[in-house]
Amino acid sequence: MNRVLVTGASGFIGNNLIHYLQSKALKILPFSRDFGMHYEKINSNYLDNEDIEVIIHLAGKAHDLKNVSNELDYFKVNTDLTINIFDAFLKSKVKTFLYFSSVKAVKDHFDNILTEDVIPSPSTAYGKSKLAAENYLHSNLEKKEKKIFILRPCMIHGIGNKGNLNILYNLVSKNIPWPLGAFNNKRSFCNIDNLCFVVNELIIRQDIPTGIYNIADDDSVSTNVIIELIAKSQNRRPYIFSINKDLIKLLARAGDYLKLPLNTERLTKLTESYIVSNAKIKSAIGKELPHSTQDGLLKTLQSFIK
Numbered sequence: 001m002n003r004v005l006v007t008g009a010s011g012f013i014g015n016n017l018i019h020y021l022q023s024k025a026l027k028i029l030p031f032s033r034d035f036g037m038h039y040e041k042i043n044s045n046y047l048d049n050e051d052i053e054v055i056i057h058l059a060g061k062a063h064d065l066k067n068v069s070n071e072l073d074y075f076k077v078n079t080d081l082t083i084n085i086f087d088a089f090l091k092s093k094v095k096t097f098l099y100f101s102s103v104k105a106v107k108d109h110f111d112n113i114l115t116e117d118v119i120p121s122p123s124t125a126y127g128k129s130k131l132a133a134e135n136y137l138h139s140n141l142e143k144k145e146k147k148i149f150i151l152r153p154c155m156i157h158g159i160g161n162k163g164n165l166n167i168l169y170n171l172v173s174k175n176i177p178w179p180l181g182a183f184n185n186k187r188s189f190c191n192i193d194n195l196c197f198v199v200n201e202l203i204i205r206q207d208i209p210t211g212i213y214n215i216a217d218d219d220s221v222s223t224n225v226i227i228e229l230i231a232k233s234q235n236r237r238p239y240i241f242s243i244n245k246d247l248i249k250l251l252a253r254a255g256d257y258l259k260l261p262l263n264t265e266r267l268t269k270l271t272e273s274y275i276v277s278n279a280k281i282k283s284a285i286g287k288e289l290p291h292s293t294q295d296g297l298l299k300t301l302q303s304f305i306k
Helices: 012-023 044-049 071-091 125-138 165-173 192-204 223-233 245-258 264-271 279-285 293-302
Strands: 003-007 028-031 052-057 096-100 147-153 155-157 189-191 211-215
Touching (some): 003 012, 012 028, 012 192, 044 052, 044 071, 052 071, 071 096, 096 192, 125 147, 155 192, 155 293, 165 223, 189 192, 189 293, 192 211, 192 279, 211 279, 245 264
Parallel strands (some): 003 052, 096 147, 147 211
């Protein structure tokens, strides 16, 4: 096989993906602005001259949890850059294009099980910019001479990326009780090793249909289970208090006005459910994912120990 070009190669996903694919004897061309590279260089001539056979497009502007980013910046990076690289792909001899979108391109909040059939209606600039890129790619999905995959991972975790899990981890580390035990939510996660496994299958096999695929671990877990796993990773006893939900919601509303650590928005993020189905990708691959949900989470949490 010729080389695989990976954009956004210096990020957490790119780093892990490159090492995984190299372990499978694939030739990788890492591409990142952090390496002093310019994405304007990626045109059809460049791709053909570099003997690229697969493009994995990871580069993008991440979701800004502090809401300080300019909305246009999302579309410039997540939409326009994707379109430019995809157009170069269409004009080149490259056979396969994998675009990393996000479940947030579909819904920011969802009370049911998120499948690929759910009609997208994102509410944030991040989600809208990802969806705009998806829509451009989607119009070319039927090109018989090309393979185009749109991947929608949920919350990704793994060694080297603490993310939102770090907040809960620090809480348990300080023996602070978890006061929201009465909220039995369910959330989907995506182990980086499972993600790399899926991407490798999409690259090396010719029998997987082009299309849109959610990427998630098999099971969703509650925040209470996460607290228990964190305590287990530290050989601690979990402290979970089931305080009355109505009282907690009242305190959160007070926090909106008094600028307390717990407010309505934060309570929602900590207790809402977001379940993502991986049935379509597993059916397409015809294999089980290598890591179970809880074992993968425990491995990540154990890596936090300093």
